[in-house]
Amino acid sequence: VTFQLDTRLGGDTFDATDWALCRVLLMNDARFPWVVLVPRRPGLVEWHDLDALDRGQLAAEIARASAGLKMIASAAKINVGALGNIVPQLHVHIVARTSDDAAWPGPVWGSGPSVPYEPTARDTLLARLRAEL
Amino acid sequence: VTFQLDTRLGGDTFDATDWALCRVLLMNDARFPWVVLVPRRPGLVEWHDLDALDRGQLAAEIARASAGLKMIASAAKINVGALGNIVPQLHVHIVARTSDDAAWPGPVWGSGPSVPYEPTARDTLLARLRAEL
Numbered sequence: 001v002t003f004q005l006d007t008r009l010g011g012d013t014f015d016a017t018d019w020a021l022c023r024v025l026l027m028n029d030a031r032f033p034w035v036v037l038v039p040r041r042p043g044l045v046e047w048h049d050l051d052a053l054d055r056g057q058l059a060a061e062i063a064r065a066s067a068g069l070k071m072i073a074s075a076a077k078i079n080v081g082a083l084g085n086i087v088p089q090l091h092v093h094i095v096a097r098t099s100d101d102a103a104w105p106g107p108v109w110g111s112g113p114s115v116p117y118e119p120t121a122r123d124t125l126l127a128r129l130r131a132e133l
Numbered sequence: 134v135t136f137q138l139d140t141r142l143g144g145d146t147f148d149a150t151d152w153a154l155c156r157v158l159l160m161n162d163a164r165f166p167w168v169v170l171v172p173r174r175p176g177l178v179e180w181h182d183l184d185a186l187d188r189g190q191l192a193a194e195i196a197r198a199s200a201g202l203k204m205i206a207s208a209a210k211i212n213v214g215a216l217g218n219i220v221p222q223l224h225v226h227i228v229a230r231t232s233d234d235a236a237w238p239g240p241v242w243g244s245g246p247s248v249p250y251e252p253t254a255r256d257t258l259l260a261r262l263r264a265e266l
Contacts, residue, residue, distance in 0.1 A: 047213050048200040052193070059192035060185070067181040077221070080180050081214040085230060085238035088210070097218060105218035110239040 001042040006089040009038065012114075014122060016129045021057040022092075024065070024133065026126055029114035032103075033073040033096040035065050035129065044090035047082055058092070065094040068133035072096075072125075083109060136173040139222040145247075147255060149262045154190040155225075157198070157266065159259055162247035165236075166206040166229040168198050168262065177223035180215055191225070198227040201266035205229075216242060 005023060013025035013036055021041075027034035039058055044050060050058060066078045073096035081093045095108050103111035117125070138156060146158035146169055154174075160167035172191055177183060183191060199211045206229035214226045228241050236244035250258070 046199055046203065046211055048196040048203075048211075050196065055192045055196055056189040059188045063181040063183065063188055066179055070179065070181075077217055078179055078181075079214070079216045079218070081212070081216070081240075083210075083212045083214070083240060085210055085212070106243040107214075107216060107240045110243075 003040040003042050005038060006087050006091075008087050009036065009089065009091060014117075014126060016126055016133075019061050019064070021054055022061050024129070026122070026129060027093075027114075028116050028122075029108075030117045030121065031115050032101060032108050033069055033075070033125070034108065035069055035094045035133075037061055037065060037092045037094065039090055045084065045088050046090065049090065062092060062094065065133055068129075069094055069096045072128055072132055074098075079108065081107070081109070134175040136175050138171060139220050139224075141220050142169065142171065142222065142224060147250075147259060149259055149266075152194050152197070154187060155194050157262070159255070159262060160226075160247075161249050161255075162241075163250045163254065164248050165234060165241050166202055166208070166258070167241065168202055168227045168266075170194055170198060170225045170227065172223055178217065178221050179223065182223065195225060195227065198266055201262075202227055202229045205261055205265055207231075212241065214240070214242065 013027050016024040016026050021039050022037040025036040070078050075096035077097045079095040146160050149157040149159050154172050155170040158169040203211050208229035209232055210230045212228040
């Protein structure tokens with residue numbers, strides 16, 4: 001069995017890059033600078049499904065995405081979440097928040113319809129993620 | 134500078150136990166079996182504020198809480214989240230979710246007023262958390 005990205009996750013995101021463990025995706029929602037990390041292992045659902053090595057690597061890649069996105073987005077706070085109530089494949093949201101964003105101080109999940117990126121803005125942000133995360 | 138639990142976090146929770154890195158708290162909301170892990174280090178706000186050793190230990194303690202709470206609560210899914218938009222002190226929510234709970238499939242954060250535990254139910258759950266997590 002090999003890793004395959006969930007089709008719904010794939011449809012909601014753009015591919016940024018691959019790190020040692022995770023696929024790095026940009027969520028197609030211009031309201032929030034929002035990256036999704038997906039460990040490229042088949043069959044993972046819960047955090048505790050990761051083995052100890054991958055767990056440590058995921059923690060390191062969350063830190064990398066969190067620090068980079070905070071800088072790129074001049075964010076007040078980074079939100080980290082692994083929910084999976086709708087898409088069971090294990091994935092970790094890293095979301096840059098500011099006190100004037102569309103959902104502050106609430107969570108971004110369930111905060112109303114996403115706003116798709118305009119292609120130029122998307123490509124600019126993807127280039128920055130690839131260079132600076 | 135020594136670790137001190139944020140007063141708002143302390144007021145919303147009950148003390149379960151201390152692990153190697155984290156204080157383990159039970160959220161006072163009977164709608165959801167809900168544990169909060171707080172690394173006992175002063176000054177942490179973001180995930181990337183953790184040093185590499187503590188990051189790995191936090192990842193291990195999240196896995197321990199996630200697996201234990203899933204079993205104790207017969208949960209369909211565990212949600213993991215570190216938001217901090219309201220309480221900046223780094224803390225990680227571990228929440229047991231079922232498809233008939235008060236917020237499914239949305240997030241628990243911002244899902245309406247909490248329902249305080251009745252003391253007997255609270256003490257029973259705290260005893261199980263101490264014995265089985």
